[in-house]
Amino acid sequence: MHGLSFDVAHLLAGSLVLLSFMLLYQDRLYALLNVFALQASVLALSVAWQAYAQGAPHLYVTAAIALVFKAIVIPVALHRIVAKLGIHREVETVVGIGPTMLAGMALVALSLVVMLRAAAIADPLAREDVAFALSVVLLGLLMMITRQNAVSQVVGFMSLENGLILAAAGAKGMPLVVEISVAFSVLVAFIVIGVFLFRIRERFDTVDVEALDRFRGGRRR
């Protein structure tokens, strides 16, 4: 039983990393949002599996939160925003797809090297989970810094947060209150960013954050 539960957890965490890579090379916003929704669903599955394997029922709540908010509510809302703003074609990358993917691979390698050594004494389930979670976090950060478009930055942020939840679920004993508050803070962040998206759009006719920088540069001079 231990072997099976370990393998399934490993598989699900590995799929999360794979989906992070898929996020990196999407060049349409709708596709990006779909992949993100898929990642959130896999996250929910993974957390639920942890709940089952660890016998920790409160993790089911976390899984449900992840499924409802991150796999359904936020992607749907972002879909509507993108449709309303009419920006579904705009995914402008700063660095090309190829180099980004190579950098992503290096990051995954780095996080595996660090985590497998740093957490050598932890039990294998938590250890590999944490290593994958760190990869997801780093890939999310990488996505945030290689995209110009505000919507894809939001998606990068959300996927980074997925990594955090994965780590939290793997490390036994994180209280439910903390998980719920993290979930709500993500929701609030989403709302704030959504409002800002509209405001930016109203003023500059684009959600390319370069426009913000140009504007601020003008103010400085």
Place this chain on the structure above:
Amino acid sequence: MSVVPVTIALGCVAAFLVVAVLAVVAGRTRVATPLIYAACLVVALAAFTNAFAALVTGAAPSAAASPLGLPWIGARFRIDPLAAFFLAVVDFGAAAASLYAIGYGRHEDEPQRVLPFYPAFLAAMNLVVLADDAFTFLWSWELMSLASWALVMAHHREEDNARAGTIYLLMASFGTLALLLAFGLMAGPDGGYAFADIRAEGPSPFLAGLVIGLALVGAGSKAGLVPLHVWLPLAHPAAPSHVSALMSGVMTKVAVYGFVRITFDLLGPPDIWWSIPVLAIGGGTAVAGVLYALMQTDLKRALAYSTIENIGLVFVGLGLALAFDANGLRAAGALALTAALFHVLNHMLFKSLLFLGAGAVLVATGERMMEHLGGLIRRMPVTSAAFLVGSAAISALPPLNGFASEWLLLQAILLSPQLPQWGSKLLLAGVATLLALSAALAAACFARIYGVVFLGRPRTSAAETAHEVDRASLAAMILLALLCLGAGILPGLVIDGLAPVVASLTGAQMPTQAGIAWLSIVPVSESRSSYNGLLVFLFILSSASLAALLVRWLASGATRRAPAWDCGFPDPSPATQYTASSFAQPIRRVFGSYVFRAREHVEMRPPGDVGPARMKVTMHDGAWDLLYDPLVNAVAFAARKLDKLQFLTIRLYLSLVFFAVLFLLLVLALWP
């Protein structure tokens, strides 16, 4: 019963704080000034009596704990002989300054800027000495710095005072940081911040070395060791004069206390090399301080630089005591420590006296520049006499107290051939030379100050119309002058009074001086050396009286007419007298051209031009040129470069975070 001294001392601190609060409320009213200072005087006298009694009666160390302070730790206080001695020094200086201020304070334009901080400053200095755990010590130390900073800024609209305040605040924070690290290292990973725990711990030699360095930086920056002295000659003169007296005469002693407490008490048995930086820096400070003092034309600033010199002497004594103790030469160590502590007491007496005298001159003439004074001995006879006593004492002339302590210090240096290490012997020979040089230069410095300010003819109408100051101020100066004389005539009493302090720190003490015939003092043994202040005093008194009588008796009273061209002083203008700058010119040429890179430029007019020729002297302060200016420039350069970080795009900020995380992970991955 043994709790009593520390309870009284804490009561006095509380009383000071109550007075401070009252001063906030009543500071603006006219009658408040003398009342507040009188209250400070009473409280300071009570605290002094308490500490003095604890020192003289040899009461067992008494401790108290208060729940105020860090949670679960509270605050601990303790009076042992060392604390009692320094409390007595602090509170006596405070009492003298308060007495002076009863009269002097009336001349303050905005008393509400001084009155609340003055009692708080006194309370803080008491608390530093009373503290028995690191947290209380550092807290009180910071309170002391802040209260004195507020007093320095009392006249903040005057030129340069704001700059003095800023530099003081920076240096004070830096010093406290060093002390914080020192205490952190001593407390160890378990966080035993009570002094008793630190004593029990005994750090490793490496840590002890670090602590010595940090204590030298932390306490030394407050005391004014070169090159950490830069704030002192700016801040001390900027404060009102009674506060200058406190800062120079008393606060620097609190800094010395901090150093003594850490090195002699908390760190345990010393190592020989601890003494080397202390001796070298102390000797250098002594000479540099007095050379600076000789170059100044501002009276109070010259006095502040002279404080630096005296602190150097005290640190030489402390370094010597460390060197002797490390080699088990207990008696010699006790002698050196006694000399250092004796000089602490003496410097409190005469430097307070001199600053109070400078304050009296300032009140009477409104001038601090020596070039604008002169001839005050006829206008202010009592102040002049007191200032003369202080000048003679600080120049180490017998029979005054300065001679007694510097003589003891040199006696201790003469014992240094007993040290087994050749390096220390050679270093001490060099330090002895520096001390001799600084003593001679100090005499020149105070001959210059006294001669230019009080002798000769008035150089300005302000000096011509000066009046003697009020009685309270005079009383404070006379009291201090008498004590300078008393401690010089009867040094044996002081040495015996210091015996319990020295015994508690080094485990040995100087031979008891009370039973020796004719009140002589014998530091080591009769065959080596002895000094009798009383006999010297009587000899000077009798021979001077005799000479005066003979002159009066033998000289003719007939009026003499002298030629117009007499003694090269025919011009009636007072501008032809020696000035402060011209008096110091030989020394400036000999030492200043090297130490301060002093250069003279003479600007001659071309033939036919009737304009005056001009001579300009330029000097450089090495501490600023080599240390502080580059530091300031480096900080400004870094700030300019980092300023760009304020205007990055969101994506670049995120990239910074990303690469910082990446860097840390790489370090973790590559760490062996």
